[in-house]
Amino acid sequence: MAPRLVDTTLRDGEQAPGVAFSREEKLRLVQALIAAGVPEIEAGVPVMGRAEQQTLRAIAATADPCCRLISWGRMHPADLEAIQALPIRFANLSVPVSDLQIEKKLQRSRSWVLETVRRFVREAMDLGMEVAVGGEDSSRADLDFVLRVAETAQAAGASRYRFADTLGILDPFSTFRSIRKLRRAVDIEIEIHAHDDLGMATANSLAAYRAGATHISVTVNGLGERAGNAPLEEVVAALRYGSQIDCGVPSASLPSLSRLVSEISGRPVPDAKSIVGRAVFTHESGIHVDGLLKDPRNYQAFDPNELGRSHEFVLGKHSGPRAIQWSYRRLGIDLSLSEAGALREPISAFVSARKRSPKRSELLHLLSATIVREGSRPSLPAKEMATRP
Missing domain, CATH: 3.20.20.70 (Aldolase class I)
Incomplete structure (x- = not known):
């Protein structure tokens, strides 16, 4: 009982x-x-x-x-x-x-x-x-x-x-x-x-x-x-x-x-508070994000949908190519895994300096800087191309 x-x-x-x-x-x-x-x-x-x-x-x-x-x-x-x-x-x-x-x-x-x-x-x-x-x-x-x-x-x-x-x-x-x-x-x-x-x-x-x-x-x-x-x-x-x-x-x-x-x-709930914290379904680690994208059950103790929540991915120091690829895809930009891999160090340096994940405009800037450095250009939507140097 x-x-x-x-x-x-x-x-x-x-x-x-x-x-x-x-x-x-x-x-x-x-x-x-x-x-x-x-x-x-x-x-x-x-x-x-x-x-x-x-x-x-x-x-x-x-x-x-x-x-x-x-x-x-x-x-x-x-x-x-x-x-x-x-x-x-x-x-x-x-x-x-x-x-x-x-x-x-x-x-x-x-x-x-x-x-x-x-x-x-x-x-x-x-x-x-x-x-x-x-x-x-x-x-x-x-x-x-x-x-x-x-x-x-x-x-x-x-x-x-x-x-x-x-x-x-x-x-x-x-x-x-x-x-x-x-x-x-x-x-x-x-x-x-x-x-x-x-x-x-x-x-x-x-x-x-x-x-x-x-x-x-x-x-x-x-x-x-x-x-x-x-x-x-x-x-x-x-x-x-x-x-x-x-x-x-x-x-x-x-x-x-x-x-x-x-x-x-008047007592705020800590971000990492189990079950109800704002960040408990947020993932940065490359291993975890890769596993979740392949099958959520890899790193899911229970379905956050049961709480009206969902998994969220953020870019950080520990993000891998698949997480970077996923983040740029949400902006309408398709990167290959090698192109996403080239962005790992710039993103890691950004997060280490700013202590937060990059915003949309900052992701675009990091991508532009990487394009110039690497001498390659991924397939970008026309409206994003218009913002490139």
Whole structure:
């Protein structure tokens, strides 16, 4: 069975420094996520105050019933009171489970954590809620204690345990071992909430799924605290193209979701960002371009058309004759491979000096200069010939 995605861009994503969404922006994002088929959305933190609560009510009023909305809160009376006043009936109640955070942040004990889980799960259920217990800092906790917390949550009636790699310290191997033990200990749903501090949030999320996790927490563009969270687009693509698992979110929806979140967060998407970066289907290397021109499958992990994209070729220091030939053909100029080969050094020198690919007029100038130097003239369209010296 494919994992269910839990998008937390509106909650954990908005916790990224300097990021703040307006109500209108949150509503736009919720509608875009629902349209993309995201099954669960962690919509916000009710205890933040009246404005957040009004926004959550507006989201609940417009959201499609097929999408489950989730409120996030601490295991604290004020949080539970704020959550129960809203029409969102699924609550993610968080509590630290590592000894470091229990002792240094809460100044409490393990027994206090277990009793708190029992109390708040039961109270939330008495209020008609479904509950996920969020184990903050699970990855740095004693795993035996994590199992006790999850077992306590299940016994109290919780339907899910969120295993949070709060500081992003896991690797796929340790993730798999931890989630496999957790899966064997409880029958409830298990959600992996991976942060990307060491660059392994996507890999850890996939490892958790392989070990038995039923849900994967994601954010669009990986937006989140510090290095962010597991990116929605990476998890969707890795499942589909790496594991042939369809989690219900079409590839075609990923670029527009990425652009929307980039716009409302003020965080530009890096050109080389996997899946949604501007340059991820752009090729310069002569070996790659030659292979792609012969058959795209030579250097294509998946068809960019599925994302509404296409391969693009640019001329650079590493371009070979076929790439040069292709580029000039787009200008209506047919070059032989030997003529294209004669342009390799001039183009390489241009790019090394300018740090960019040559534009149309510059390609024509380079060709003219090469014609004069080599004493040959390729077949040129009349309108291009008119520009030659």
